Amino acid sequence: xxxxxxxxxxxxxxxxxxxxxxxxxxxxxxxxxxxxxxxxxxxxxxxxxxxxxxxxxxxxxxxxxxxxxxxxxxxxxxxxxxxxxxxxxxxxxxxxxxxxxxxxxxxxxxxxxxxxxxxxxxxxxxxxxxxxxxxxxxxxxxxxxxxxxxxxxxxxxxxxxxxxxxxxxxxxxxxxxxxxxxxxxxxxxxxxxxxxxxxxxxxxxxxxxxxxxxxxxxxxxxxxxxxxxxxxxxxxxxxxxxxxxxxxxx
Numbered sequence: 001x002x003x004x005x006x007x008x009x010x011x012x013x014x015x016x017x018x019x020x021x022x023x024x025x026x027x028x029x030x031x032x033x034x035x036x037x038x039x040x041x042x043x044x045x046x047x048x049x050x051x052x053x054x055x056x057x058x059x060x061x062x063x064x065x066x067x068x069x070x071x072x073x074x075x076x077x078x079x080x081x082x083x084x085x086x087x088x089x090x091x092x093x094x095x096x097x098x099x100x101x102x103x104x105x106x107x108x109x110x111x112x113x114x115x116x117x118x119x120x121x122x123x124x125x126x127x128x129x130x131x132x133x134x135x136x137x138x139x140x141x142x143x144x145x146x147x148x149x150x151x152x153x154x155x156x157x158x159x160x161x162x163x164x165x166x167x168x169x170x171x172x173x174x175x176x177x178x179x180x181x182x183x184x185x186x187x188x189x190x191x192x193x194x195x196x197x198x199x200x201x202x203x204x205x206x207x208x209x210x211x212x213x214x215x216x217x218x219x220x221x222x223x224x225x226x227x228x229x230x231x232x233x234x235x236x237x238x239x240x241x242x243x244x245x246x247x248x249x250x
Contacts, residue, residue, distance in 0.1 A: 016040055018073035044072050044085060051086040052113045058103070058162050070097065083121075086114045104167060105155035112157040115149060115178050116186045122147060126182055127247050134241050138234065141207045141249040148179035148245040150191070150199040158188060179245050194221065194229075195236050207249040210237055 014022040016037045024033060045068045049056050056064055075092040077085070093107050103109075124146045133140060144150075155166055156174045175196035177189040191199075194217065201213050208216075214233045223229040240246040 012036075018069075020069075021073075041069075041072055043082070044068070047082055047085045048089060051117050052089075052110055054113055054160060055106070055109055058160065058165060070099075086117060090114055103165065104169070105153075105157060105160060108153045108155050109157050109160055112151070112153065112176075115151065116188075119147060119149065119178060119180050119186050120184070122180065126180065126184075126244060128182060129241055129244055129247060133248055134238060137238055137241055138210050140210050142202060142210050142213065142237070142241075142246050143206065143249040144199060144202045145179065145245055145247050148177060148199075150196055150203070151176045151178060152196065158190065177245065179243070182244065194233075198233060198236065202246065210234070213237070 011022075011025050012028065012033070015024050015033060019037060024030065048068055048071070059067065071089055071092050075088060075096060077088045079088060090107070090110055093110055126147060127145065153174045153176070154169045156170065158174070158176060160166070175191045175193055177191050177196075177199065178186065179189070180186050197220070198213065198217055201216055202208060205213070205216075214230050214237070217233055218226045218229050221229060237246055
């Protein structure tokens with residue numbers, strides 16, 4: 001008998017993806033297809049577990065399995081690479097996942113955990129600032145290192161754990177700076193809103209001078225003591241330059 005290979009392949013893969021809602025191919029033994037099912041699902045589940053350890057710890061086993069299975073069975077990945085599964089998972093949560101019982105901070109927590117992995121494998125090289133650049137910082141054209149990412153979240157994602165699971169959006173957002181240091185370690189730093197805005201200005205105005213950056217933040221803030229704000233802003237930029245987070249503009 002002639003076999004429609006494509007139809008057979010679709011039948012086989014449908015069961016592997018979702019054995020709860022698709023019949024097993026009649027001509028394939030249960031033990032054999034379960035081996036394939038476990039191989040594929042466990043690989044994906046393992047990547048999710050390794051890249052999102054906090055999420056894994058705050059869900060019970062059944063919740064984790066259901067989330068992992070939902071992704072495995074319903075998301076059509078655009079990339080064939082296992083290393084890009086975390087990005088596919090974020091895309092799935094943002095655009096496809098529909099579950100009213102999900103924790104309200106789920107997407108933000110997953111993004112926060114993804115950032116650490118993404119920065120750790122980023123191909124850009126760390127640029128080490130010279131003493132001359134830091135000493136004469138006020139006159140320099142500055143930029144943000146490509147290995148430093150300012151992030152804003154509704155929830156304090158860096159504090160989430162099995163013992164802290166916020167249910168409501170706090171009144172104030174959380175501002176973080178995540179960067180890779182000279183030892184290739186990813187570091188996380190909570191920043192005040194004004195420092196976050198400084199970093200935004202540098203990102204939005206390529207090659208801006210340090211002096212003009214500080215002038216802009218003073219103008220925006222309408223601070224009652226502009227000179228004090230200018231000086232504290234310069235100290236903040238110097239500290240970030242010493243960490244190679246702010247670098248010379250090319």
